[in-house]
Amino acid sequence: MLVSNPFLQVTKMSRTLSTRLVRGNVMAAACPSREILRHLTSRWGVLVLIALLSGTRRFSDLRRTIGGVSERMLAQTLQWLEQDSMLNRRDYNTVPPHVEYSLTSLGREAAQKVQQLADWLEVKLPAILDARGSVTTGVNNT
């Protein structure tokens, strides 16, 4: 009955009596990977990760870069990603506030994966819109 589900991946056992599972399974509803995946692929999370790939940035800087994000959601998203150890938050404790955000090594890896998807999408966008029956002119709206 073991491994009847192809998504249930038990790759290693601990030396103790108890089974130790060493990797997540996004197909399992209760797996913690689900929550983190939601953060990484959230509407603004994706864009924050990509924006931070170019280096350390301040809050307002990110807000200017990421078109359409509100202060509220940017703050929210940054907190999610910080809690998941995807980014570092450096607070200079000054007034007015000066806070810098940068990717952790973990975050950089995630950001690269996300960036590859976004980059692919940007390139394929005209083809996708064509297939949809839309026009390809004016794609770059600001």
Next chain:
Amino acid sequence: MLVSNPFLQVTKMSRTLSTRLVRGNVMAAACPSREILRHLTSRWGVLVLIALLSGTRRFSDLRRTIGGVSERMLAQTLQWLEQDSMLNRRDYNTVPPHVEYSLTSLGREAAQKVQQLADWLEVKLPAILDARGSVTTGVNNT
């Protein structure tokens, strides 16, 4: 003033007088890529794409594979992805219904990118949870 924004990517001009933009820009709020990115990275969209990487599947089959998804949301997500030309829907027009879903070549490319992120996450999950201060036992909850 052109190209003052590093995310505004104009890579080609048409032969006519009008400017023809040939790739999207996810950082621009009004760019159509935004909507498609949301579909690809949506809570269930990610999992549908990954599940379909293993081949053609029926509705209930997908529902069983993707833990926690409701019929309503699975149907909704499948429609989004179908409209974006990411998957084909083959209806046998029988009663009871028999419908098969499979990735288009476009969808397969997107799914692979998404899968790489999910795969990375599954492997890194224990490290992420450790950094969070949680335990790594029982990660594979079903």
Next chain:
DNA sequence: TTACTTTTTGTAAGTACTTACAAAAATGTT
């Protein structure tokens, strides 16, 4: 005839996300 099959949609209700707006801090500028 009654039950079961599969997929999709409608409804109602609930949760989560998102926005707009105001507020706060301590210092520098006009």
Next chain:
DNA sequence: AACATTTTTGTAAGTACTTACAAAAAGTAA
């Protein structure tokens, strides 16, 4: 003194996502 600066949080209100549940189609099995 009045104002701008930067980041975050609170509130209230609105939109979008999500669930649970019932319904429908037309045959087949009991």
